[in-house]
Amino acid sequence: MRSLSTRKRTAIVAEQQFSQTLAPNAAVSQPAAPVGNSAATQRGELAWQLMLRRLPALVWTTDRELTVASAGGSGGDFGRDLQTLVGSPISVCLGEDLTSDSPLIVAHAKALLGQASSLDHIFRRKAYRLYLEPLSVDGDIVGCVGMAIDITPRKSHDFVVHNTWPTPQDVDDASGRGQIHQRLSSEVEDRRLAEQALRESHDRLVQLAASIDSAFWIEDRTTSAPGRVIYLSPGYESIWGFRVEDALRAEQHAIWKSVHEDDRHRVQAFLHVDHDGPSPTADFRIRRPDGAIRWVRARAFPVCDATGKVERVAGIAEDITVRKEDEDRERRSERLATLGNFVAGIAHEINNPLGAALAATQAGLRSLPSDSPGLLRTCLDNSLSSIRRCTQIVRSLLRFCRDEPASHNEFDLRDVLAAAETITRSYASERNCQIDVQLADHPLPARGSALEVELVFVNLLRNAIEAGAKRVIVRCGLCEGQIEACVTDDGCGIPREQAWRLGEPFFTTRHKAGGTGLGLSVVHSIVHEHHGRIDFIPQDRGTVVRVVLPQILQEEPL
Structure with a gap:
């Protein structure tokens, strides 16, 4: 014993005594080894440190001068490194320069006199339950052993943490260790239940947050x-x-x-x-x-x-993306309804001068002598054809605004594509754009309004030209039993993230150039009425527009 330092000696004795405190009724298979036995000392220190690491509390021992001889446990609750406590006065470790009449110092002094006690102590705005008892060797008291347990969660509902000093409660030495053991077990169980309730509350909050889309x-x-x-x-x-x-x-x-x-x-x-x-x-x-x-x-x-x-x-x-899209569609529908009424009125007004121009042109053709120059007759024929086409377009607009069904007849898509190219040829030439129409070698019979389908491809060709294309290629043919026509240009194209919006009323990427966003909306409506579909496929350079229409199956001759 004398070969060991006083501090280590106090710690080893505390280990033996505190183990008995935690389990006073446990059977002892072998007598305790003498303190001077080095192997037994190492085993005792190892068991002591292992036990301390598992305890949810701070445990310490002092000598008779109330200087900390050893410390262990969950010292993090005190915001201290446990190694810094060793060698310091207990008054500094557990308070701010406690005086000799402070309840904490009084409790330690009673322990030096052989009397166990417990008290509640406030440190750094947290509440602790402290247990003190004497540390003796061969009947001589050599110091104190103490334990502090954090009871802030249990106490927070019935008191405000502040610096007060309750009087320590004395414990009779004969039954004190058993009472301390019972209190310690109760405090540990209360803390375990509080932590379990906190975990359950946290799990419920996580489950609630995970089940909500917001x-x-x-x-x-x-x-x-x-x-x-x-x-x-x-x-x-x-x-x-x-x-x-x-x-x-x-x-x-x-x-x-x-x-x-x-x-x-x-x-x-x-x-x-x-x-x-x-x-x-x-x-x-x-x-x-x-x-x-x-x-x-x-x-x-x-x-x-x-x-x-x-x-x-x-x-x-x-x-709220879906909600915003629904609101946008509703606004567009209202604008389309208003625009439809406006267009219907304009179309009705245009019909009158078109009728007069048609009658005058027809009269001019009838009055021409048979030997009149061919150029004059050709000009009048072209004027008559254009006026008739304008009349058909106006009637189609009126029908479209009134949501009236169009008269559907059989037509060859090759004729429609050739007519669309003829109409847009001069417009393309003015903008240095070449239109290349590659027609199929066989008929492409479809049913519907040839004029409306012609408007579809006129719009697509004009859009390609206005996108800065220098060449537009139109191909047509049969694909999987349906008629397919593709318009490919090398213009500026459209961003991929906006391709899905093409065809929405009033959506356009050419606001500054005078775009209204109505052309492709009309195109979508016409293709849909003809039971077809239209796809916009952005490319690295330019755009591909694919129009698919149902094919009319010709009856086999008998």
């Missing part, structure tokens, strides 16, 4: 990290398309960096949340990693401290 977030607004996201629910990944882990590791305002450039000013105003102002709401667009655009509606709520300062902002965001 995204929840919490931002830190303190001076140390303003705007940093400290929580994101799984709904963020389904809306934004980014990983939650990446957003949490990023710098401040990470989840707002994917906001559409046209909506960033709206989001910047949204992020300024006042403690006494209304909860702000904002609708804005975000760009996902795949380039898709989503509409998001977000609402923020301030979380203030006791002084009213905003320290956190909690928010919720939902995907």
Whole structure:
């Protein structure tokens, strides 16, 4: 014994005595080895350290001068490195320069007199239950052994943590160890149940957040990290398309960096949340990693401290893309209805001068002598043909606005494509564009309005020319039992993420050039009425438009 330091000797004795305290009724298979036995000492120290690491408490021993001889357990609760406690006065370790009449020092003094005790102690705004008892060797008290258990969760509902000093409760030495053991077991069980309840509450919150499509977030607004996201629910990944882990590791305002450039000013105003102002709401667009655009509606709520300062902002965001698209379709339908009435009135007004021009041209042709120059007759024939075509277009517009069915007849798609090329030839020549129509060698019979189908390809050819194409190729043929015609150009093309919007009323990429967004809308309607389909296929250079129409099967001759 004398060859060991006083501090180690006190620690070894504490291990033997404290083991008996935790299990006072346990059977002892062998007598304890003498303290001077080095092997037994090493085993005792190892068992002592292993036990301390498992305890949810801080355990310490002192000598008679109340200097800490050893320490172990969950010292993290005290915010201290346990090694720094050894060699320090107990008054410094568990308080700020405690005086001799402080209950904590009184309890240690009683332990030096052989009396066990317990008390509640407040340290760094946390509540602890302390147990003290004497540490003796061969009947001589050489110091104290103590234990501190964090009871803040259990106490938080019935008292406010502040620096008070309750009087220690004395424990009769004959039964004190059993009472301490019972209290220790009760405190450990209470803490285990509290931690289990906390885990269950956390699991329920995680399950709730995972089952909701909306995204929840919490931002830190303190001076140390303003705007940093400290929580994101799984709904963020389904809306934004980014990983939650990446957003949490990023710098401040990470989840707002994917906001559409046209909506960033709206989001910047949204992020300024006042403690006494209304909860702000904002609708804005975000760009996902795949380039898709989503509409998001977000609402923020301030979380203030006791002084009213905003320290956190909690928010919720939902995907309203489908709702926005429905609203856009409704607005377009209303505009189309208004435009239809307007076009119907214009078409009716145009009919009158067209009728007069048609009658005058026909009269001019009839009055020409048989030997009149061929050029004059050719000009009048062309004028008559154009007037008749204008009349048919006006009638088609009226029918289209009134939603009346067109008269369908059988026609050859090759004739329609040739007529469309003739109509747009001069327009293409003015813009230095070449149109190459490659017609099939066999008939392509279809049923419908040849004039309306002709309008489809006239619109497609004009769009290609206006896109800056220098060459437009038109091919036609049969594909899987259907008639197929493709218009390919080498113009500026259209972004792939916008191709799906082609055909929407009033959608155009040529607003500055006078585009109305109605041409392709009419094209879509005509193709749909003819039970066909139209596909827009963006290329690296230019665009391919494919029109598919049903084929009329010719009856086999008998």
